[in-house]
Amino acid sequence: MEKRKYDREFKLEILRLVREGKEAIAQIARDFGIGESLVSGWKRAFREESEDPFLGKGNLRKDEACVR
Numbered sequence: 001m002e003k004r005k006y007d008r009e010f011k012l013e014i015l016r017l018v019r020e021g022k023e024a025i026a027q028i029a030r031d032f033g034i035g036e037s038l039v040s041g042w043k044r045a046f047r048e049e050s051e052d053p054f055l056g057k058g059n060l061r062k063d064e065a066c067v068r
Contacts, residue, residue: 006034011042018043 017028018039025043029036 011046014039015042015046 014028014032014034017023018025023031025039026036029039
């Protein structure tokens with residue numbers, strides 16, 4: 001089975017729903033057919049890199065780009 005990839009906009013939309021707090025993470029994950037642990041991981045990643053979350057492979061954050 002091929003690993004699915006989710007774009008930045010999709011992840012941010014899921015996290016917006018989580019922040020609204022109208023539904024539990026588990027319910028949001030079920031509604032979109034994704035794992036609850038995946039959503040929790042995105043939430044953690046967003047918390048750690050809230051300025052530039054989910055840049056993708058090979059893309060540098062602003063502070064890293066200045067160093068190079």
